[in-house]
Amino acid sequence: ILYRAFWVLVFTFIKVLFRLRVVGREKLPDGPFILSAVHRSFIDTPVVGVITPKRLRFMGKESLWNSKPLGAFLTVMGGFPVEREGVDRTALRAAEDVLALGEPLVMFPEGTRREGPRLRRDDMHDGPAFVAARAGVPIVPVGLGGTVKALPIGSKIPRPRKVVAIIGDPIMPPEKVGGRVPRRAVSELTDRLFDDL
Numbered sequence: 001i002l003y004r005a006f007w008v009l010v011f012t013f014i015k016v017l018f019r020l021r022v023v024g025r026e027k028l029p030d031g032p033f034i035l036s037a038v039h040r041s042f043i044d045t046p047v048v049g050v051i052t053p054k055r056l057r058f059m060g061k062e063s064l065w066n067s068k069p070l071g072a073f074l075t076v077m078g079g080f081p082v083e084r085e086g087v088d089r090t091a092l093r094a095a096e097d098v099l100a101l102g103e104p105l106v107m108f109p110e111g112t113r114r115e116g117p118r119l120r121r122d123d124m125h126d127g128p129a130f131v132a133a134r135a136g137v138p139i140v141p142v143g144l145g146g147t148v149k150a151l152p153i154g155s156k157i158p159r160p161r162k163v164v165a166i167i168g169d170p171i172m173p174p175e176k177v178g179g180r181v182p183r184r185a186v187s188e189l190t191d192r193l194f195d196d197l
Contacts, residue, residue, distance in 0.1 A: 002076045003055055003076055003077060003078065006073075006076065006077060007049070007050065007053070007077075010046050010049065010050055011050040014043075014046060014047060014050055014163070015050075017150075017158060017160050018043075018047070018146070018150055018158075018160070018161060018162065018163035019162050019163070020047065020050070020051075020163050020164075020165065021162070021163075021164045021165070022051045022164075022165045022167065023164065023165070023166045023167065024166055024167035024168065025051065025052065025167060027140065027167050027168065027169055027170065028052055028054070028104075028140060028167060029138055029140070029170055031102060031137070032098075032099040032100075032101075032102050032103060032104055032105070032135070032137045033104050033105075033137050033138045033139070033140050033170060034099070034104070034105050034106075034107050034128050034131060034132050034137060034138070034139045034140065035048060035056065035104055035105070035106045035107070035140050035142055036106075036107055036108065036109045036128045036139050036140065036141055036142065036193055036197070037106070037108060037141075037142035037143070037144055037165075037197075038108075038110070038119060038142070038143060038144055038197055039108040039110045039111075039112065039113050039114060040113060040114060040115070040144070040147055040148045040153075041113065041144075041147040041148050041150065041151045041152070041153070042113070042151055043147050043150055043151045043158060043163075044108070044113075044144055044147050045058065045060075045106070047144060047147060047163060047165060048106055048142060048144075048165070049077065049078075049106070051142070051165050051167065052104075054104055055078055055103060055104075056078055056103075056104050056105070056106050057078040057079070057080070057098045057103050057104070057105045057106065058074075058077070058078055058079040058080070058105075058106045059079070059080060059081075059082045059091060059095060059105075059106070059107060060074055060079045060080070060081060060082065061081070061082065061112075062081040062082060062083050064079075064081070065081045078103075080094055080098075092127070092130070092131060095107070095131045095135075096131060096134055096135050099131070099135040099137050100135065105131070107127055107128040107131065109124045109125055109127070109128050109129075109190070109193060109194075109197070110123045110124060110125070111123075111125050111127070113153060115153060119194060119197050121191070121194050124190055124193070124194050125190075126186050126187060126190050128190075128193065129173075129186045129187070129189035129190040129193060130181075130186050132171075132173045132189065133173045133174055133176075133181040133185060133186050133189060134181060135173075136173055136176075137173060138170035138171055138172050138173065139170065139171045139173070139189070139193055140167060140168065140170050140171075141167075141168035141169075141171065141193055141196040141197045142165055142166065142167055142168065142197075143165070143166040143168070143197060144163070144164070144165055144166075145163065145164040145165075145166070146161050146162050146163040146164055147163055149161045150163055168196045168197075169196070171189065171192050171193060171196065173189065174186075174188070174189060
Protein backbone atom coordinates (compact mmCIF):
# COMPACT_ATOMS: atom_id res chain seq x y z
CA ILE A 1 0.00 0.00 0.00
CA LEU A 2 2.84 2.38 0.88
CA TYR A 3 4.62 1.52 -2.37
CA ARG A 4 1.52 2.29 -4.43
CA ALA A 5 0.88 5.58 -2.57
CA PHE A 6 4.48 6.76 -3.04
CA TRP A 7 4.47 5.56 -6.67
CA VAL A 8 1.44 7.76 -7.44
CA LEU A 9 3.12 10.76 -5.76
CA VAL A 10 6.43 10.27 -7.60
CA PHE A 11 4.66 9.61 -10.92
CA THR A 12 2.58 12.79 -10.57
CA PHE A 13 5.67 14.86 -9.70
CA ILE A 14 7.67 13.50 -12.64
CA LYS A 15 4.76 13.76 -15.07
CA VAL A 16 4.11 17.40 -14.15
CA LEU A 17 7.70 18.64 -13.77
CA PHE A 18 9.36 16.64 -16.55
CA ARG A 19 6.35 15.91 -18.83
CA LEU A 20 7.57 12.32 -18.96
CA ARG A 21 6.88 10.47 -22.20
CA VAL A 22 7.41 6.70 -22.34
CA VAL A 23 7.91 5.00 -25.71
CA GLY A 24 7.63 1.20 -26.04
CA ARG A 25 5.88 0.35 -22.77
CA GLU A 26 4.17 -2.56 -24.57
CA LYS A 27 7.59 -4.24 -24.92
CA LEU A 28 7.83 -4.94 -21.19
CA PRO A 29 7.48 -8.71 -20.56
CA ASP A 30 4.75 -10.09 -18.31
CA GLY A 31 7.03 -12.12 -16.05
CA PRO A 32 10.28 -11.22 -14.29
CA PHE A 33 12.93 -9.27 -16.21
CA ILE A 34 15.86 -6.94 -15.66
CA LEU A 35 15.36 -3.29 -16.62
CA SER A 36 18.74 -1.81 -17.62
CA ALA A 37 18.89 1.93 -18.26
CA VAL A 38 21.62 4.45 -18.97
CA HIS A 39 22.61 6.47 -15.90
CA ARG A 40 23.39 10.18 -16.21
CA SER A 41 21.41 11.84 -13.41
CA PHE A 42 20.06 11.25 -9.92
CA ILE A 43 16.51 11.42 -11.32
CA ASP A 44 17.12 8.38 -13.55
CA THR A 45 16.07 6.03 -10.75
CA PRO A 46 12.66 7.62 -10.02
CA VAL A 47 12.03 8.08 -13.76
CA VAL A 48 12.71 4.39 -14.43
CA GLY A 49 10.61 3.52 -11.39
CA VAL A 50 7.46 5.04 -12.88
CA ILE A 51 7.68 3.85 -16.49
CA THR A 52 5.50 0.92 -15.47
CA PRO A 53 2.91 0.49 -12.71
CA LYS A 54 4.50 -2.89 -11.93
CA ARG A 55 6.40 -2.98 -8.65
CA LEU A 56 10.08 -2.75 -9.49
CA ARG A 57 12.99 -3.70 -7.24
CA PHE A 58 16.22 -1.69 -7.17
CA MET A 59 19.81 -2.26 -6.15
CA GLY A 60 21.29 0.84 -4.46
CA LYS A 61 24.68 1.71 -3.03
CA GLU A 62 24.89 0.61 0.58
CA SER A 63 25.73 4.11 1.92
CA LEU A 64 22.21 5.32 1.04
CA TRP A 65 20.92 3.16 3.91
CA ASN A 66 23.13 5.04 6.41
CA SER A 67 20.27 7.51 6.79
CA LYS A 68 17.43 5.67 8.54
CA PRO A 69 14.58 7.76 7.00
CA LEU A 70 16.06 7.48 3.49
CA GLY A 71 16.83 3.78 3.98
CA ALA A 72 13.27 3.11 5.13
CA PHE A 73 11.86 4.98 2.11
CA LEU A 74 14.14 3.12 -0.30
CA THR A 75 13.15 -0.22 1.22
CA VAL A 76 9.44 0.60 0.88
CA MET A 77 10.07 1.55 -2.75
CA GLY A 78 11.66 -1.85 -3.45
CA GLY A 79 15.32 -1.01 -2.92
CA PHE A 80 17.99 -3.17 -1.32
CA PRO A 81 21.65 -2.28 -0.62
CA VAL A 82 24.70 -3.43 -2.56
CA GLU A 83 28.39 -2.89 -1.86
CA ARG A 84 30.02 -1.13 -4.80
CA GLU A 85 33.55 -2.32 -4.00
CA GLY A 86 34.21 -5.69 -5.59
CA VAL A 87 31.55 -8.34 -6.17
CA ASP A 88 28.75 -8.38 -3.61
CA ARG A 89 27.63 -12.00 -3.76
CA THR A 90 24.89 -11.42 -1.19
CA ALA A 91 23.36 -8.70 -3.38
CA LEU A 92 23.64 -10.92 -6.47
CA ARG A 93 21.84 -13.72 -4.63
CA ALA A 94 19.20 -11.22 -3.48
CA ALA A 95 18.78 -10.10 -7.10
CA GLU A 96 18.25 -13.70 -8.19
CA ASP A 97 15.75 -14.22 -5.35
CA VAL A 98 13.76 -11.15 -6.47
CA LEU A 99 13.54 -12.52 -10.01
CA ALA A 100 12.65 -16.01 -8.74
CA LEU A 101 9.67 -14.40 -6.97
CA GLY A 102 8.53 -13.03 -10.34
CA GLU A 103 9.40 -9.37 -9.68
CA PRO A 104 11.17 -7.13 -12.22
CA LEU A 105 14.57 -5.79 -11.16
CA VAL A 106 16.30 -2.53 -12.13
CA MET A 107 20.08 -2.73 -12.66
CA PHE A 108 22.09 0.14 -14.14
CA PRO A 109 24.80 -1.53 -16.25
CA GLU A 110 27.19 1.41 -15.74
CA GLY A 111 26.95 0.87 -11.97
CA THR A 112 27.03 4.60 -11.22
CA ARG A 113 26.25 7.89 -12.92
CA ARG A 114 28.46 8.70 -15.88
CA GLU A 115 29.03 11.89 -17.83
CA GLY A 116 28.83 12.46 -21.56
CA PRO A 117 26.23 11.90 -24.24
CA ARG A 118 27.49 8.47 -25.29
CA LEU A 119 27.70 5.13 -23.54
CA ARG A 120 31.16 3.56 -23.35
CA ARG A 121 31.60 -0.20 -23.43
CA ASP A 122 34.44 0.09 -20.90
CA ASP A 123 31.98 1.58 -18.38
CA MET A 124 29.57 -1.35 -18.70
CA HIS A 125 29.56 -4.04 -16.02
CA ASP A 126 28.52 -7.65 -16.58
CA GLY A 127 26.25 -7.64 -13.50
CA PRO A 128 22.89 -7.37 -15.32
CA ALA A 129 23.95 -9.95 -17.92
CA PHE A 130 25.29 -12.32 -15.25
CA VAL A 131 22.09 -12.14 -13.17
CA ALA A 132 19.85 -12.41 -16.26
CA ALA A 133 21.77 -15.44 -17.48
CA ARG A 134 21.70 -17.16 -14.08
CA ALA A 135 18.00 -16.43 -13.55
CA GLY A 136 17.02 -17.13 -17.16
CA VAL A 137 15.19 -13.82 -17.61
CA PRO A 138 15.36 -11.20 -20.37
CA ILE A 139 17.10 -7.83 -20.10
CA VAL A 140 15.09 -4.80 -21.25
CA PRO A 141 17.25 -1.84 -22.36
CA VAL A 142 15.97 1.67 -21.55
CA GLY A 143 17.31 4.88 -23.04
CA LEU A 144 16.68 8.10 -21.14
CA GLY A 145 16.71 11.53 -22.72
CA GLY A 146 16.58 14.88 -20.95
CA THR A 147 17.42 13.75 -17.43
CA VAL A 148 20.82 15.49 -17.50
CA LYS A 149 19.21 18.83 -18.33
CA ALA A 150 16.53 18.22 -15.71
CA LEU A 151 19.08 17.52 -12.96
CA PRO A 152 22.75 17.89 -13.99
CA ILE A 153 25.54 16.36 -11.91
CA GLY A 154 26.33 18.78 -9.08
CA SER A 155 22.86 20.31 -9.08
CA LYS A 156 20.45 19.68 -6.20
CA ILE A 157 17.30 21.33 -7.54
CA PRO A 158 15.53 19.73 -10.53
CA ARG A 159 14.54 21.94 -13.45
CA PRO A 160 11.38 21.62 -15.53
CA ARG A 161 12.61 19.85 -18.68
CA LYS A 162 11.09 17.32 -21.07
CA VAL A 163 12.19 13.74 -20.26
CA VAL A 164 11.70 10.76 -22.57
CA ALA A 165 12.17 7.07 -21.74
CA ILE A 166 12.55 4.69 -24.69
CA ILE A 167 12.08 1.00 -23.93
CA GLY A 168 13.88 -1.39 -26.27
CA ASP A 169 13.13 -4.97 -27.26
CA PRO A 170 13.81 -7.57 -24.57
CA ILE A 171 17.15 -9.37 -24.97
CA MET A 172 16.84 -13.06 -24.19
CA PRO A 173 19.48 -14.68 -21.93
CA PRO A 174 21.91 -17.31 -23.20
CA GLU A 175 21.22 -20.97 -22.54
CA LYS A 176 23.11 -22.70 -19.75
CA VAL A 177 25.69 -25.33 -20.63
CA GLY A 178 25.80 -28.16 -18.12
CA GLY A 179 23.81 -26.06 -15.65
CA ARG A 180 26.25 -23.15 -15.91
CA VAL A 181 26.44 -20.00 -18.00
CA PRO A 182 29.69 -19.68 -19.97
CA ARG A 183 31.65 -16.52 -19.12
CA ARG A 184 31.88 -15.63 -22.80
CA ALA A 185 28.09 -15.79 -23.14
CA VAL A 186 27.72 -13.26 -20.30
CA SER A 187 30.19 -10.90 -21.96
CA GLU A 188 28.37 -11.28 -25.30
CA LEU A 189 25.07 -10.47 -23.59
CA THR A 190 26.62 -7.28 -22.19
CA ASP A 191 27.86 -6.46 -25.71
CA ARG A 192 24.31 -6.82 -27.03
CA LEU A 193 22.94 -4.65 -24.23
CA PHE A 194 25.56 -2.01 -25.02
CA ASP A 195 24.62 -2.05 -28.71
CA ASP A 196 20.92 -1.70 -27.95
CA LEU A 197 21.40 1.08 -25.41
